[in-house]
Amino acid sequence: MKEESRDLRSKGQCLGLVPTMGALHAGHVSLVRAARQQCDAVAASIFVNPTQFAPNEDFSKYPRTFERDCELLEREGVDFLFAPTAEEMYPEPQVTWVTVEGLSDRLCGRARPGHFRAVATVVAKLFNIVEPEAAFFGQKDAVQLAVIRRMVRDLDLPVEIVAGAIVREADGLALSSRNAYLSPEQRETARVLYRSLMAAKRMFAGGERRTEKLVAAGKGAFSQEPSARLEYFEIVDPETLEPMAEIERPALAAVAGFVGTTRLIDNVVLEP
Numbered sequence: 001m002k003e004e005s006r007d008l009r010s011k012g013q014c015l016g017l018v019p020t021m022g023a024l025h026a027g028h029v030s031l032v033r034a035a036r037q038q039c040d041a042v043a044a045s046i047f048v049n050p051t052q053f054a055p056n057e058d059f060s061k062y063p064r065t066f067e068r069d070c071e072l073l074e075r076e077g078v079d080f081l082f083a084p085t086a087e088e089m090y091p092e093p094q095v096t097w098v099t100v101e102g103l104s105d106r107l108c109g110r111a112r113p114g115h116f117r118a119v120a121t122v123v124a125k126l127f128n129i130v131e132p133e134a135a136f137f138g139q140k141d142a143v144q145l146a147v148i149r150r151m152v153r154d155l156d157l158p159v160e161i162v163a164g165a166i167v168r169e170a171d172g173l174a175l176s177s178r179n180a181y182l183s184p185e186q187r188e189t190a191r192v193l194y195r196s197l198m199a200a201k202r203m204f205a206g207g208e209r210r211t212e213k214l215v216a217a218g219k220g221a222f223s224q225e226p227s228a229r230l231e232y233f234e235i236v237d238p239e240t241l242e243p244m245a246e247i248e249r250p251a252l253a254a255v256a257g258f259v260g261t262t263r264l265i266d267n268v269v270l271e272p
Contacts, residue, residue, distance in 0.1 A: 001043070001080065001082045001129055001130055002129060002131065004043075004080055005043075005130055005131040005132070006131070008040070008041055009131070013040035013041055014038075014039045014040045014041070014133045014134070015039060015040070015041050015042075015043060015130070015131070015132045015133055015134075016035035016036075016038060016039030016041070016042050016043070016132055016133065016134045016135070016136060016162075017035070017042075017043050017044070017045065017126065017127075017130050017132035017134070017135045017136070018031045018032050018035055018042065018043070018044045018045070018078075018135075018136045019044075019045045019047075019123060019126055019135065019137070020044060020045060020046055020047075020069075021046065021047065021048045021049065021062065021177065022046040022047075022048060022063070022064055022065060022066060022069050022177070023062070023063035023064065023065050023069070023177035023180065024065070024068075024069045024072050024073070024177075025167075025175045025176075025177065025179075026167050026175055027138050027140065027164070027166070027167040027174075027175040027176075028044075028138075029072065029076060030164050030165070030167050031136040031137070031138060031164045032044060032073070032076045032077075032078060032136075033076065034136055034162060034164055035134070035136050035162075036076070036077060038134060038162070039132075039133065039134060041079040041080070042077070042078050042079055042080070043078070043079065043080040043081070043082055043130055043132065044073050044078045044080070044081055044082070045081075045082040045083065045084075045126055045130065046066065046069060046081065046082075046083040047082075047083065047084055047089065047122070047126075048062050048064065049089075049118060049119070049122045050086050050090075051090070051094060051118040051121070051122065052115050052118035052119050052122065054112060054113075054114070054115070057112075058178075058181075061181075062177075063177050063178075063180045063181075066083070082126075082129070082130060089122070089125060094121070096121075097117050097118075097120075097121050098117065098120040098121045098124045098151060098155075099117045099120065100116065100117075100120050100147045100150050100151050100154070102240075102241075103116070103143070103146055103147050103150055103240070103241050104116035104117060104120070104147055106143065106236070106241040106242075107142075107143045107232060107234060107236070107241060107254055107256070108143045108256060108265065109143060110232075111231060111256075116143065116144070116147045119144055119147065119148075120147055120148065120151050123135075123148055123151070124151065124155075124157070127157055127159050132159060133158070133159065133160065134159065134160040134161075134162055135148075135159050135160070135161055135162070136162045136163075136164055137161065137162070137163060137164065138163070138164050138166065138167075139163045139164060139165055139166050139267070139269075140166045140174050140175075140176065140265065140266065140267065141265070142238065142252055142254055142265075142267045143241065143254075145161070145163055146238065146239060146240075146241055148161060149161050149239070150239075166266070166267075168194070171191055171194075172191060172194035172195070172198070173187070173190055173191050173193075173194060174193070174194065174264075174265075174266045176264060176265075178262055178263070178264060179264075181260075181261075181262040182259060182260070182262060183260075186227075186259045186260050186262070189225060189227045189228050189259050190228070190259045190262075190264055192221070192222055192224075192225035192228045192257070193222075193228075193255050193257060193264055193265070193266040194266055195221050195222075195225075196218040196219070196221040196222040196233060196255050197218060197253055197255055197266060197267065197268045198221075198268075199217045199218055199220065199221035200214040200215070200217045200218040200233075200235070200253050200268075200270075201253070201268055201270065202217075203217045204247070204270045209246050209247045209248070209272070210245070210246055211235040211243070211244050211245060211246065211247060211251070212245075214235055214247075214253065214270075215233055215234065215235055218233040218253065218255060219233050222255070222257065227259065228257050228258065228259050229257055229258040230255070230256075230257045231256040231257050231258065231263070232254070232255065232256050233253075233254075233255045234253075234254055235247070235251050235252065235253050235254075235270070236251065236252050236254065237249075237251065237252070238250060238251070238252040238269065247270055247272055248272060249272065250269055250270065250271045250272070251269070251270045252267055252268075252269055252270075253267060253268050253269075253270055254266075254267040255267065
């Protein structure tokens, strides 16, 4: 991978990277297409990173569709697929970590201690291996996006971070590899995440700027779905993830919840 990347740079070409954990869907495809528009060549990575899964999480069950993923990436004109094994990425026990303090323990990070330390570390490793000029991430993982942007800024990494819009089903459900876990009934229940965000967004569009009221609207919509369990509904600064009392600049409304044993996340940006 390093040889291919350096060969491209020697020719003055720009390389874009789309990091994934596989089980690809239309959201990933939208990132690949954005990378193709912006860069001369596109690399995608597939790596289910074991260090970012807690012992009680779904590492062994995480959907793996490697052959189908390869066909999809080839169809989309991806130039390079980097799909290392865990042994290649972690040949020795990992003792060096990248920790983005403050951001890593907010929102999703509160319930998943150590998760974003592992995410930041593996993304830094991918950047060092692939050496892209630009990397493309989905807006759905808003905490991950904030953590990686801050890591790149603080460490002066020469990578432009590009966010891709959330891709949704017709009924609003955000595309996610974990949607594969849902039964038809659970998939219907999962729409509550989007409904809760829309409840807050409608109130915001009506002129409400106090986040306390907007959060209450989102939680109220969520509470009407007894089959789902809310983890959090918060409105924060998109970059710092700090809570906001009143919206005077763009804000992130973010929600996480469980449908059965499946944890799902979603968000919308509220712009005054």
